[in-house]
Structure formats: structure tokens, C-alpha cells
Amino acid sequence: MLKRKLLPSIAVLAIIGCNDRGPLRDPEVTLELSWVGFGCRCPDWCQWRTSHDPEPCLFVEPADPSLELPDSVWGQAEPGPRVRFTGRFYEKPGRPNEYYTEGVTEGPVLQYTAYEILR
Numbered sequence: 001m002l003k004r005k006l007l008p009s010i011a012v013l014a015i016i017g018c019n020d021r022g023p024l025r026d027p028e029v030t031l032e033l034s035w036v037g038f039g040c041r042c043p044d045w046c047q048w049r050t051s052h053d054p055e056p057c058l059f060v061e062p063a064d065p066s067l068e069l070p071d072s073v074w075g076q077a078e079p080g081p082r083v084r085f086t087g088r089f090y091e092k093p094g095r096p097n098e099y100y101t102e103g104v105t106e107g108p109v110l111q112y113t114a115y116e117i118l119r
Contacts, residue, residue: 021109022091029088031110032118033060035080041099043107058108060085061096073117082119087112 033045036057043057062068073081093106 020092021094024088024111025091026088028086028113029110030084030086032082032084033058034082037080040105041103042105045110056108058089058110059094059096059099060087060110060112061098063087063111063113067112067115069115069117081117084116084118085110085112086114 031047033047035044036046037044043059045060046057069081069083073083087110090109090111094109095104095106096109
């Protein structure tokens with residue numbers, strides 16, 4: 001009986017412990033990002049320089065489920081959507097909360113509190 005109660009708790013702690021990104025840090029930033037969809041489990045939102053070389057890519061996650069990007073944003077033609085996000089970065093690299101599997105490349109995570117779809 002005790003074993004059945006402990007196993008779910010241990011699993012939850014393992015998931016949380018594997019994604020220790022630390023607290024959100026100041027200042028709040030606003031970034032225009034393009035989703036590039038590399039086809040891997042890695043950071044897939046990039047800010048582009050004028051030379052068209054990507055900056056290091058990052059993950060984004062909503063601060064609240066009501067801020068999830070609408071499904072309609074994903075039906076656009078290549079390249080993927082361009083969105084202006086406002087939020088704060090976590091102190092340490094990690095992955096968004098929806099990535100629970102192993103093998104995900106960690107990267108900077110921006111928790112956004114507002115967004116504007118640009119295309």
C-alpha cells in the first residue's frame with residue numbers, strides 16, 4: 001500500500017527536479033520571434049538578425065493557459081509564425097513545462113505574459 005502511494009510522488013519529484021530553471025529574472029523583455037520548427041526536440045523560436053543568421057533559439061511558454069497561442073497560428077505557410085512576446089526569462093536554461101520527455105535539448109525559456117501575432 002505504501003509503495004503505491006510513494007511511486008506517483010517520486011515520479012512528480014523527478015519531473016520537477018529535471019527541469020529546475022530557477023526563478024524568473026528581471027527585466028521584462030519584448031522580443032519578435034519566428035518559429036522555425038527544426039524537426040527536433042530543441043528550442044524552436046528564433047530572433048533573426050539582418051544577415052538572416054539565427055540568433056540562439058529559445059523556448060516560449062505561457063504564464064497562464066489562457067495565453068496559449070491559438071491553433072490558427074500554426075496553419076500559416078512557411079516560414080512559421082512570427083510573434084511578438086513580452087515576458088521574462090528563467091534564470092537557468094531548461095525546457096517548457098509541456099516537454100516531459102528525456103532527450104529534449106535545453107535552452108533559454110521565456111515565460112510570456114502577452115503576445116501579438118505579426119504574421
